[in-house]
Amino acid sequence: MLNVGVIGCGGMGRDHIKRITERTQGAKVVAVADMVEALAQKGQAFAGESCKIYSDGKDLINDPNVEAVFIVSPGFAHKESLLEAIKVGKRIFCEKPLCTTAADCLEVIDAEIKSGKHLIQLGFMRRYDKGYRQVKAAIQSGEYGEPLMVHCTHRNPVVPDSYTTRMAVDDTAIHEIDVIHWLVNDDFVSAQVLFPRKTKYAADHLYDPQIMLLRTKNGICVDDEVFVNCKFGYDINCEVVCEDGAIKMPQPLYPSYRKGAQVSTTIDTDCFVRFHDAYDEEVQDWVNEAARGVVSGPNAWDGYLATCTADALVKAQETGEIVPIVFKERPDFYK
């Protein structure tokens, strides 16, 4: 049994606590931490009475009963917890982003390399989604030729007022940044952002929708429509157009209803439902691989690549220009 401590008991943190407690085989939550006591208590309520509560993540990491750490605090707070957990050699599952700046990501990567152990898995759950996996298998089969273009949509029905223009990159498009790089196995080289006419439903300070354009080393062009006040649902689409055919990601299976001379079907309304199984799979995989001492999911280097790409997209938002994306050479440790 892997004894897990969870830092951050907001919506995502509690979702993970519930998952580990109710559905993950071979792990249990033995401690939770949150600066906000009421949130920590809510987290503990899922895990049970024996689960310890901490206000400081550092104390949780150093609890000898905690063997592995889940970091689900806000992105800006990840670095401190990551470095502390690496220092004491504990396995880590970290929600995206790894860190909010490329420099911080490199500091964490350096610490992980120096520790000599692969400790960090990142929460890019889409790599565990059945639909994306089917698309990847089709690309890898070679049947459809080389990928040329990828068309994506990332639509949310609504976002809170606190959601900013920048978050369309850091919080939302970050999923396509990782999953498309994994799907086509190619690194991004440039980024651009277009601002179409703004929806009347967006807050004054928010540009919505946005079109993010990315180009890879091999010249694949990716367009990602990020539209977070689309109203009609949590709608994720991906089509990879190749030389000999096109591969469209399947949608979740729901019945189609016929009524009043109309055919309709369900669209999910949030990521917890849409990616429910993918979240379960990623956490189960992390637990299974922890027992073998390896990380087979997205790692710290993937987190660094995603943060560099996101930085370029944010610069593209601000300048309106096509911004080059530059990465360091991949260390042997991550090859």
Ligand code: ISE
């Ligand atoms: C949120 O943080 C997510 O990760 C969701 O998948 C994304 O759709 C949403 O826009 C983000 O705010």
